[in-house]
Amino acid sequence: MVEKSKKLTLEIPIHISSYKMFIETCCDFVKDVDALSRDFKRLSKFKLVIMELLTNAMKHSKAISFLELEIAESKLIIKKIDSGSKFYFSNADTGLPYSFPLTGFGYPSQIKALLGNNYTLNIIVKNENTIEFLEPPEIDYLSLQEIPENFGLMVIRQCASSFHYHYNHPLGKNTFEVILEF
Amino acid sequence: MDYQQKTVDNVLVVNINLPEASLNQSEDFKKYLYDVTTETSPKLVLDMEQIKYMDSSFIGALVVGLKNVLSKGGEMALININADVMALFELTRLDKVFKIYNNLDEAILALK
Numbered sequence: 001m002v003e004k005s006k007k008l009t010l011e012i013p014i015h016i017s018s019y020k021m022f023i024e025t026c027c028d029f030v031k032d033v034d035a036l037s038r039d040f041k042r043l044s045k046f047k048l049v050i051m052e053l054l055t056n057a058m059k060h061s062k063a064i065s066f067l068e069l070e071i072a073e074s075k076l077i078i079k080k081i082d083s084g085s086k087f088y089f090s091n092a093d094t095g096l097p098y099s100f101p102l103t104g105f106g107y108p109s110q111i112k113a114l115l116g117n118n119y120t121l122n123i124i125v126k127n128e129n130t131i132e133f134l135e136p137p138e139i140d141y142l143s144l145q146e147i148p149e150n151f152g153l154m155v156i157r158q159c160a161s162s163f164h165y166h167y168n169h170p171l172g173k174n175t176f177e178v179i180l181e182f
Numbered sequence: 183m184d185y186q187q188k189t190v191d192n193v194l195v196v197n198i199n200l201p202e203a204s205l206n207q208s209e210d211f212k213k214y215l216y217d218v219t220t221e222t223s224p225k226l227v228l229d230m231e232q233i234k235y236m237d238s239s240f241i242g243a244l245v246v247g248l249k250n251v252l253s254k255g256g257e258m259a260l261i262n263i264n265a266d267v268m269a270l271f272e273l274t275r276l277d278k279v280f281k282i283y284n285n286l287d288e289a290i291l292a293l294k
Contacts, residue, residue: 016206017206018202019202019204019235019237020201020202020234020235023235040265041269044265044266044269045269045273047235047266048237048266048269048270048273051204051235051237052237052238054237055204055205055237055238055239058205059205059239138275139275140275140278141275141278141279144248144249144252144279145249147245147249147276147279148242148245149242149245149246150238150242151238151241151242151274152237152238152239154238154273154274155238155270155273155274158273158274159273
């Protein structure tokens with residue numbers, strides 16, 4: 001009896017002309033995970049996570065990336081790994097910029113990270129190389145001007161059970177890890 | 183052509199002929215929206231029926247377009263959004279920001 005592999009790794013080139021092949025390959029990989037493939041809303045969120053990680057790879061990594069999917073008991077682990085540009089953010093309250101490995105934090109610390117114009121997410125700094133993105137509070141935009149024009153990490157967080165960024169300092173590797181629990 | 187336009191009752195209707203609306207198209211789309219909304223109080227309907235997949239970059243371009251249209255006293259509506267794409271609008275809470283209709287007739291009636 002041949003056991004189907006529970007891990008899938010896809011190479012993401014620096015430029016992707018079409019997302020379709022990636023999305024279809026990933027959907028095919030999880031087709032036997034009933035809790036995902038038979039739940040339309042979950043499957044929609046899964047596809048959005050894949051798309052946003054691909055967009056993130058093209059927009060920010062500036063290097064070949066790898067998309068890893070692993071089926072575990074009651075959850076799916078999705079990682080985007082690359083050796084490209086490190087993730088960075090500012091403290092929305094102080095304006096101080098941060099890059100990895102982080103300094104000046106006690107662990108764990110929660111701050112509001114500024115990721116772009118009007119674009120913030122609460123994060124927990126777990127250690128000098130790991131942060132967790134927290135689910136944003138419900139927002140009703142009161143004016144057009146306060147609506148951000150970037151949403152990528154927020155969308156991933158909204159779709160996930162948990163969402164972390166980890167920087168492997170010795171190897172210079174970035175890992176975005178998304179977990180979907182069923 | 184990625185974008186086909188026609189005018190219905192003084193409303194500009196744009197069919198977005200992209201099966202994937204993502205980072206690859208978002209900058210071009212922003213520019214296109216600026217170019218077709220140069221007049222005062224533009225009225226615009228974007229038909230999204232062909233879009234199977236949309237990412238946050240493209241929805242960001244839609245936000246930029248909406249800001250531009252509203253700053254000129256205009257109106258913008260979206261129609262024929264599929265379920266996967268609608269999920270993205272709901273997650274970003276932009277379903278409360280954009281005027282979204284099921285079809286062109288409803289949108290034209292609302293914008294007339």
